[in-house]
Amino acid sequence: MIDFIKGTLIIAGSLFMLLAAIGILRLPDLLTRMHATTKAAALGVMLIMLAAAMHFAETSIVARALAIVVFILMTAPVAAHVIGRAGYFVGSKLWSGTVKDELRPNYDPLTHELKSGMETQENAKRQPRDTDPD
Amino acid sequence: MTGAIWNLLLGLAWVMLSGDFSGLNLLVGLVFGYITLVLIEPQLASLKGYPARIPRIIGFVGFFLKELVQANLRVAFDVLTPPWHMRPGVIAMPLNAKTEMEITMVANLISLTPGTLSLDVSDDRKVLYIHAMFLDDEEGLRRNLKEMEHRALELFADESxxxxxxxxxxxxxxxxxxxxxxxxxxxxxxxxxxxxxxxxxxxxxxxxxxxxxxxxx
Known part of the structure; x- marks a missing residue:
């Protein structure tokens, strides 16, 4: 029974990693590729580490497997964020099927200023005060 | 924080006194330490809120794992089948997180769930720009993101x-x-x-x- 669970975990983990590789090849632009690689690979490593911890069932190995999972979970999103952000601002083209882009109008490529777009909304809602200059 | 330190100290004391230096025994000690802290919480002001925090953290981890697996399967389906079902786009999410630490944590969690990737935070720290892979149900996605942010912020709740x-x-x-x-x-x-x-x-x-x-x- 335990062998069955371990085997399932390892196969599922390697399938997710394979999926990340296929994703890199098939997906159309940088940002969607980042989606496929970082997260599927992180989940794959998590499952395989879980299987390793179950197989050896010793304190030192379980602790190391847990540490690997924690560090993957801490570093993978940061890497994805930094690569995706750099790619976007350097100007890599988005896929033609992209439905909307709320960032582009708020970004000034000359000053590198990124507005929130909330300024105008808040100004519109603001009630006039007596102290306002005419 | 005080609660966590006391819990660890009680766990270590249990390991010392029982003389069995194994990880499993430390875990047992931590559980007993936690039960002790739950019992004496009403009498100590510095422990306030600590016992309620642990179930919240466990609940959050469970919620997060569910989201992780669910979204991964969806991306997997789209990668494997020939036509593209995805409708990617960049959306702006208003942030409730105020401090740098909270924003970092929320952005990381959003990056970790497949289907969403945090791109950048605006200069005034009010809006997080997110690249999402499936925008066919934008309202649902925004609600999901908000729920995740709310749950993440709850973990810090007893401080602020x-x-x-x-x-x-x-x-x-x-x-x-x-x-x-x-x-x-x-x-x-x-x-x-x-x-x-x-x-x-x-x-x-x-x-x-x-x-x-x-x-x-």
Whole structure:
């Protein structure tokens, strides 16, 4: 029974990693590729580490497997964020099927200023005060 | 924080006294230490809110794992089948997280769930730009992201007030409310904050905005 669970975990983990590789090849632009690689690979490593911890069932190995999972979970999103952000601002083209882009109008490529777009909304809602200059 | 240190000390004391230096025994010690802390919590002000935190963290981890697997399967389906079902796009999400630490944590969690990738935070720290892979149900996605942010912020809740966002109210409107530990203190003095919170829950946020406006003016 335990062998069955371990085997399932390892196969599922390697399938997710394979999926990340296929994703890199098939997906159309940088940002969607980042989606496929970082997260599927992180989940794959998590499952395989879980299987390793179950197989050896010793304190030192379980602790190391847990540490690997924690560090993957801490570093993978940061890497994805930094690569995706750099790619976007350097100007890599988005896929033609992209439905909307709320960032582009708020970004000034000359000053590198990124507005929130909330300024105008808040100004519109603001009630006039007596102290306002005419 | 004090609670966590005491819990660890109690766990280590258990390991010392029982003389069995294994990871499993440390775990047992931590569980017994936690039970002790739950029992003496009402008598010690410095432990306030610690016992409630552990189930919240466990609940959060469970919620997060569920999201992770679910979204991964969806991306997997789209990668493997020939036609593209995805509708990617960049959306702006108003942030309730205020401090750098909270924003970092929320952005990381959003990056970790497949289907969403945090791109950048605006210069005034009010909006997080997110690249999402499936925008066919944008409202649902925004609700999901908000729920994740709310749950993540709850983990810090006993130190500072949580900003609570109501989904059915005007978008972007947020009310800073004290939950749990922080709420208990003013409630004892004036009987106000807790009642406001419940009132707020019932009326979908309208009452609280009025109260907040009254406090401001």
């Amino acid at each position: 007030c949580v900003s609570y966002w109501s989904g059915d109210h005007e978008p972007g409107a947020s009310a800073r409310l004290c939950s749990r530990g922080a709420r208990a203190k003013p409630a004892r003095q004036s009987g106000g904050a807790g009642a406001v919170y419940n009132h707020y829950r019932r009326n979908g946020g309208v009452a609280c905005h009025q109260v907040r406006r009254a406090q401001l003016s």
